[in-house]
Amino acid sequence: MSKTKNTPHGLANRLTADEFMAKHQRELAEDDRLKLPPTPLGLSKLARGGLDYLDPEVAEYFRALTSTNDYRLISDLKQWWLVRLLKAAVKEDCPEGYRELLESWLIRLGVEPPDGVLIPRRKSRGAPLKKSTEEIYRQWIGQERPDWSKLEYVIYGRAYLEADSNQRKKLRDRCRQAVERHKKRLAT
Numbered sequence: 001m002s003k004t005k006n007t008p009h010g011l012a013n014r015l016t017a018d019e020f021m022a023k024h025q026r027e028l029a030e031d032d033r034l035k036l037p038p039t040p041l042g043l044s045k046l047a048r049g050g051l052d053y054l055d056p057e058v059a060e061y062f063r064a065l066t067s068t069n070d071y072r073l074i075s076d077l078k079q080w081w082l083v084r085l086l087k088a089a090v091k092e093d094c095p096e097g098y099r100e101l102l103e104s105w106l107i108r109l110g111v112e113p114p115d116g117v118l119i120p121r122r123k124s125r126g127a128p129l130k131k132s133t134e135e136i137y138r139q140w141i142g143q144e145r146p147d148w149s150k151l152e153y154v155i156y157g158r159a160y161l162e163a164d165s166n167q168r169k170k171l172r173d174r175c176r177q178a179v180e181r182h183k184k185r186l187a188t
Contacts, residue, residue, distance in 0.1 A: 129185075136175055137182035148172045151179075 065071060077083050082105055089098035103118050140151050152172045153160045160171060 133178040133182050136178040140175070140179050148176050151175045 082101060086098060086101055089095075089101060099118050103113065106113055136151070136155055139154055140146070143151060143154055146154075149168075149172060152168065152175050155175055156163075156171050160168065163171060
């Protein structure tokens with residue numbers, strides 16, 4: 001296993017996530033969940049029997065779980081204003097707001113994320129979609145999928161009539177390509 005990994009941003013010598021976790025096993029071992037007893041088999045019965053049924057083994061498991069520092073800390077954090085705002089950003093589908101809040105929280109904790117971790121979502125590739133592509137497709141469907149010359153006449157009208165053969169071919173190709181592009185977009 002390699003010690004470093006090149007990233008797409010050209011930043012060499014970064015550890016992979018697995019390598020990082022292996023390197024920091026001692027800190028990860030402090031996770032209170034690892035100190036819990038194994039999940040009892042009676043836990044599946046709890047779902048069927050409801051909360052009225054509590055096997056002593058299951059009761060002990062929950063007592064151990066809820067007494068951990070991690071559990072109490074997470075329970076308190078769930079009520080904190082910043083966590084409520086993060087939940088609201090998810091609910092309102094605002095990834096940019098979520099990223100800003102998370103980044104500011106990490107900075108306040110003194111653990112500013114490395115470059116490239118909290119990057120903005122990539123926009124779709126290529127040129128922006130043109131309304132004319134969809135309009136040409138709708139005309140093609142509305143005209144019951146005519147041949148390209150007829151569609152070209154419907155779309156471009158007078159410009160088609162005044163065009164020479166080379167220009168007509170370009171207009172025809174433009175219509176055909178617009179329909180094909182829109183069909184591909186609908187397929188995905």
